[in-house]
Amino acid sequence: MQEVKTQELREQQSALQSPILWGMAVILMLLIYAIDRGVPQGVAVGSGYVLVILFSWLFPKVRHTFFITLLCSALLWLEYLMGSESLSNNWVILSNRVLSTMSLWAVALLILVAKRRENALNVLNDSLEDAVSERTQALESQLAKINEKNRMIRLSQEKLLIAMEDERKAEERFKAILESAPDALLIIETNGKMVLINEQLRSMFGYNTEELIGHPVDRLIAGGWRAQTKMARHIRRTLDQQPTGTS
Structure with a gap:
């Protein structure tokens, strides 16, 4: 998807730049053609078309360089055919045009190879960017899932802490009651072991908390005589404090 968007963006930029670049290239070709027409044919002005071909490097597509080289070659030979000396048997002028044409296509070939490599690198770069983007999205998705799991764990921990706190408070209220x-x-x-006693039971049997908690209830049964003795003394003191004749 990223590669398609990048390609569309490049095509839009190409559509905007091509008319301007073509206009500049045509002006440059006509200028060199005019100079070539104004000087003797023996002067290698036709080599100036190399500048136009080098300028074609700015064009977004490879075929533009090919068309510009073709136009430059046509103008180069058009001036030769239209020149006053073109019909004379001047091998120097003809050789000059041939060498100029060869130099034009040699430069064009180098540009074509370089631009093809550049396009291949752009495609590879787009593929890498697309792969990195997909991998990044996958990692972001995994990270979002991990964050969601962590959030659920935190919520569970908070609920557990609240439940434990409520249980502790309930236990404290129960102990207070x-x-x-x-x-x-x-x-x-x-299993018969004592887990909770109140003050009245401790006072009745004469044990402290450490002596009863975690021990079998048989300890109370075995020590019941102590409770009976204390209870008898308590009843006796109560009766002694009452007025005579009362029951």
């Missing part, structure tokens, strides 16, 4: 409960409460896992 458990601690503030007026009754002794105990939470036991399926």
